[in-house]
Amino acid sequence: CFFLESASLAQTSNDLQNWSLITLNKKLDDKWGLYLEAQNRLGQNFTGQRRLLIRPALVYKLDSHTALWLGYAWTPSFTDGDLNNESRIWQQIAHNRHLTEKLEAFSYLRLEERFIEGADSMSLRQRMLLGLKYPIFNSKSWKWIAFDEIFINYYSVDNGPAAGLDQNRIFLGVEKTFNSHTSLTAGYLLDHILGAAADDQLIHSIRTQLNINF
Numbered sequence: 636c637f638f639l640e641s642a643s644l645a646q647t648s649n650d651l652q653n654w655s656l657i658t659l660n661k662k663l664d665d666k667w668g669l670y671l672e673a674q675n676r677l678g679q680n681f682t683g684q685r686r687l688l689i690r691p692a693l694v695y696k697l698d699s700h701t702a703l704w705l706g707y708a709w710t711p712s713f714t715d716g717d718l719n720n721e722s723r724i725w726q727q728i729a730h731n732r733h734l735t736e737k738l739e740a741f742s743y744l745r746l747e748e749r750f751i752e753g754a755d756s757m758s759l760r761q762r763m764l765l766g767l768k769y770p771i772f773n774s775k776s777w778k779w780i781a782f783d784e785i786f787i788n789y790y791s792v793d794n795g796p797a798a799g800l801d802q803n804r805i806f807l808g809v810e811k812t813f814n815s816h817t818s819l820t821a822g823y824l825l826d827h828i829l830g831a832a833a834d835d836q837l838i839h840s841i842r843t844q845l846n847i848n849f
Contacts, residue, residue: 647835652678652685654824656844660694668694670706678838684713692725700732704743720752727762739768741782754795761787768810778810780820802828806842820844 654676661669670692678685692706708723727745734740745762766782786801808822826838 647837649837649839650678651680652676652838652840653681654840654842656842658844658846660846660848662848666696668696668702670694670704676840686710686712701728701730703728704745708747722750724748737770739778741766741768749796751792751795755793756795758792758796759789760796760801761789763787766806771809776812778812779808780810780822781805781807800829802826808842816848818846820846 654674656672656674659669659671663669670690672688672690674686674688674690675684676686676688677683688708688710690706690708690710692704694702694704696702704725704727706725706727708725710721710723712719712721725745725747727743729741729743731739731741742765743762745764747760747762749758749760751758762784764782764784766780768778768780771777771779782805784804784806786803788796788798788801791798804824804826806822806824808820810818810820812818821841821843824838824840824842826836826840828836828838
């Protein structure tokens with residue numbers, strides 16, 4: 636589905652970006668936990684601010700493989716130096732398990748209620764992610780990691796997102812586990828944003844993510 640053409644047959648633009656994330660995971664007890672993500676995105680070949688994300692959440696574990704999340708996000712974007720506010724309320728169910736002794740799968744199904752500055756009403760978006768991890772040369776601390784994430788808008792909003800397939804992200808990289816508290820993921824992410832009223836975009840991103848558990 637990644638290479639589907641938009642209905643308007645829009646032209647495609649390209650941008651080189653850098654996405655840097657830090658995530659904090661706090662275990663409260665065997666069931667409950669807290670999550671906080673801070674993410675910064677530079678675009679225009681690393682020369683301009685594109686988006687900032689502050690994304691906290693409350694996590695409830697159903698079992699050792701599955702968890703429910705309830706969160707908020709402040710995600711302003713920047714156009715020609717101007718800040719465009721966006722707030723989100725989001726819910727997701729996340730699942731992870733080993734398919735074999737070495738191959739690990741992870742996924743989530745996320746629903747976002749988006750309140751975008753200038754849009755006439757709330758936008759409702761579904762996100763679906765599926766990923767895999769596999770040891771590099773049988774290493775215990777290094778893994779290959781890959782995922783695909785699809786975004787779908789449920790309906791069109793005046794002065795906001797259009798209904799249908801919104802974007803598709805593909806990531807390929809490596810994960811280094813330093814200890815039980817800290818890991819780092821780094822790699823290449825290709826984000827295809829489908830334009831309804833504007834051009835399609837291909838974002839080529841260097842993506843790094845530092846995960847801290849405590």
